[in-house]
Each structure stands twice: as C-alpha cells, then as structure tokens.
Amino acid sequence: MQRTPVRMRDLAEAVGVSVMTVSRAFKSDKSVNEETRKKILQVAQDLGYVFDSTAANLRTQTTNFVAVIIPSINNANFADTVGAMSDNLSEAGMQVLLGYSGYNVAKEEELIAQLLRRKPDAIVVTGGRHSPAARKMLLNAGIPVVETWDLPPDPINHVVGFSNAETMHGLVDHIVKSGRTRIAFIGGDSNDDTRGADRRRGFLAAMERHGLDATRLVGAGQTPISMLQGAQSMAQILDEMPDTEAVIGVSDLVAFGALTECQRRGVRVPDDISIAGFGAYDISSVSHPTLTTVDPRAQMIGTETARLIMRLLDMKPNILPEHEVIKIDWSIRPAQSG
The missing domain is CATH 3.40.50.2300 (Response regulator)
Known part of the structure; x- marks a missing residue:
C-alpha cells in the first residue's frame, strides 16, 4: 500500500511551530533562530521529508508577497517607509507589490480589489480613512491588514502610525x-x-x-x-x-x-x-x-510594519490579535528657520 507523503504541516506539528516557520527554515530565513532551524531540519530528515519550494506556497496557501498602497511614489517619506518595509520583508523571503492611489479614494478602492485578487499574505494601506467598499473588502480580506501613517479611531485590523x-x-x-x-x-x-x-x-x-x-x-x-x-x-x-x-x-x-x-x-x-x-x-x-x-520617523514606520506582519504570519490563526496598535514617536526637529 502506498504511504501518504510527509507534509510540511506534519513537520510543523511535530516541532510545535507554524507552517510559515517551517517554510522559512528551509529558505534559510534569518527570522528563524538557528536552534529552531536545526530542530526542523532534523525532524524533516527523520521523517524523510523533502522540501519542494514550488509546492510549498500552494501547501501553505501563501504567496510570499505583501501588497502595499501609498498615495504617491515621488514622496520621500513614503519612499522611505516602503524601502524599510521591503528590506525587512526580503530578509524573510517576502517581497512588496506596490500600488499608488494618487491621493484618490476611488483609486485606492480599485487597487485594493485588484491586489486582493492576487492573494497577498498581508496588505498595507496608508491612512485610516477609506471608501465604504474599500473598508468592507479589507475587513473581509482574511489576511493581516495594516493601516499606516495614522491613528484611526476605528481601525480595520492593525495600525502602525501616529496622530x-x-x-x-x-x-x-x-x-x-x-x-x-x-x-x-x-x-x-x-x-x-x-x-x-x-x-x-x-x-x-x-x-x-x-x-x-x-x-x-x-x-x-x-x-x-x-x-x-x-x-x-x-x-x-x-x-x-x-x-x-x-x-x-x-x-x-x-x-x-x-x-x-x-x-x-x-x-x-x-x-x-x-x-x-x-x-x-x-x-x-x-x-x-x-x-x-x-x-515622522518614516523608516521606522516601514520597519515596524514589516516586523508586525512577519510576527502575525508566524502566529496560529486562533491566537491572532484582533487589533494591534504600534505608535510611532514623532519629534520636532528645531532648526535655523525658527
């Protein structure tokens, strides 16, 4: 009788970690500490598991990309945020798929619909005010949603920003x-x-x-x-x-x-x-x-957003926080102009 092949989920359960952590361990992701990586690889060897990077995304239903929507691509603040976010996510084997709304709420709504069709692992939007349709799509996305550059009074999911x-x-x-x-x-x-x-x-x-x-x-x-x-x-x-x-x-x-x-x-x-x-x-x-x-600490917004997303993706669904708010400490930088 043909034996059932060992799945990545079997490894995750045997080691006591998430499927995402197992996937990252095989990709030499720096977010997985060396002790955990060695344990995963040893269990894989014991069970005769062979990592298939192509099939891994299908098995875990992940795409290894984060959708990000910003108002403008020529704004240095948003560029710094996306750059820091991309640098941190790339260390976890993830990439950014970028869209820009031109400060247009209707365009943001359109982008959210288009990007969600591509099944991102998470989505990041700028600001806390969206069209009713966009808000509904984000609420029902089933993935981590992070609103940045703001402290909305009624957050959709998670927030990294300031007032x-x-x-x-x-x-x-x-x-x-x-x-x-x-x-x-x-x-x-x-x-x-x-x-x-x-x-x-x-x-x-x-x-x-x-x-x-x-x-x-x-x-x-x-x-x-x-x-x-x-x-x-x-x-x-x-x-x-x-x-x-x-x-x-x-x-x-x-x-x-x-x-x-x-x-x-x-x-x-x-x-x-x-x-x-x-x-x-x-x-x-x-x-x-x-x-x-x-x-406004634009790079910190990007860094903290990336870290939050990686942490959320590593958690088991039944323990995910409904709302996590990370407040960024902005500062006044006095200079010669008064």
Whole structure:
C-alpha cells in the first residue's frame, strides 16, 4: 500500500511551530533562530521529508508577497517607509507589490480589489480613512491588514502610525514658545490628503487652545502640494497678511517654497518671519537657513510594519490579535528657520 507523503504541516506539528516557520527554515530565513532551524531540519530528515519550494506556497496557501498602497511614489517619506518595509520583508523571503492611489479614494478602492485578487499574505494601506467598499473588502480580506501613517479611531485590523493632528500641536507650541502668535498655515484645498487635513485640524485646535487667531489659512491647491505652490501661498501671505510672524507648511516642500519666496523679497528668516514644515526631508537640512520640521520617523514606520506582519504570519490563526496598535514617536526637529 502506498504511504501518504510527509507534509510540511506534519513537520510543523511535530516541532510545535507554524507552517510559515517551517517554510522559512528551509529558505534559510534569518527570522528563524538557528536552534529552531536545526530542530526542523532534523525532524524533516527523520521523517524523510523533502522540501519542494514550488509546492510549498500552494501547501501553505501563501504567496510570499505583501501588497502595499501609498498615495504617491515621488514622496520621500513614503519612499522611505516602503524601502524599510521591503528590506525587512526580503530578509524573510517576502517581497512588496506596490500600488499608488494618487491621493484618490476611488483609486485606492480599485487597487485594493485588484491586489486582493492576487492573494497577498498581508496588505498595507496608508491612512485610516477609506471608501465604504474599500473598508468592507479589507475587513473581509482574511489576511493581516495594516493601516499606516495614522491613528484611526476605528481601525480595520492593525495600525502602525501616529496622530498627524498632534504633530501640529507640537509645532504650534514650539512657535508660541518663541513669542510669535500670528501664525499662518499653508495646506491643500481639499480633504483628499487625509493626513494633511488632519494637520490642518491640529493647527486649528492648537491655535484655539492658545486663544490665538486661527484664520490665517491658505489653500495651496490640489494634493500633493509642490514647492511652487508653497512659494505662491507665501506671496499671498506677505501681500494680504504682512503682519504674520510665522508660517507652518503642510510639508517640507511647501515650507521650502515659502522660504524661497521670502528670500526673493528680502524677507529675513527667522528675523522677520519663522517657517516650519513637516517630513524631515533632506531638503530641510540642506536649505539655507535650515528648516524646522516634524520628523515622522518614516523608516521606522516601514520597519515596524514589516516586523508586525512577519510576527502575525508566524502566529496560529486562533491566537491572532484582533487589533494591534504600534505608535510611532514623532519629534520636532528645531532648526535655523525658527
């Protein structure tokens, strides 16, 4: 009588680990410690198991890729997040399949549907606000879902991020502490960039908390806001609100555009007006003067997301946490611009 072949699941049960751990052990994955790897290989030898890398994915119903959706591919913050995520996942033999939504909720919904058809092991989305249809698809995906760059009040599954509104409280506090109270904010005209909208709301709340005028809001156009739009918005502020003492840009690119407009007009930064941004882009540290900014720890978001996914995939389904929230510690990076 023909004997039933030994399966990877048999090895997992014999060793007391997950099927994913067995698969990674055969792929020399660094996430499996040497003692566990040796034990798995010894049991495989004892049972006469031969690893078939092609069939392994079918047996474990894994694809070894993580779907990731970001709003923009030319944003340095998102590039840093995806880069760190990819580097960490590759050490576990996994790859990233990337899509970008262009800050469009309908496009994100379309991408989620397309990517889920490819059966990823996990899916990562940017932000915590999605269309009802997209949210329903993610809730029913049956795989780890990670929302990043935000702290949504009603998370779908897991979260790696921070409060964008809170960062603006930090910036406003920093500026007010310097004695400046007439503060303007440059951001987008719409709520397509939900993180930018949160920063605007955070600015308004922080100004109200300090009892200050919060009407110096300049809409710079559709997201993503460019350096040119930042310069044009700064020109509007200087023309229409010349007594403004400080300006916060929704991003470092906006802040840099504002800085260049001041330099064109002979407005001294920070003597006449201070400028701050968001993102800790390279441009903030090489501009003259250097720009005060919020460092959101973009690479850490990617690293922590990858580690969370690998940890979740290693767990048995019956012990998976419903929600795990990893808060990223952003920081204010003071510089010469005030």
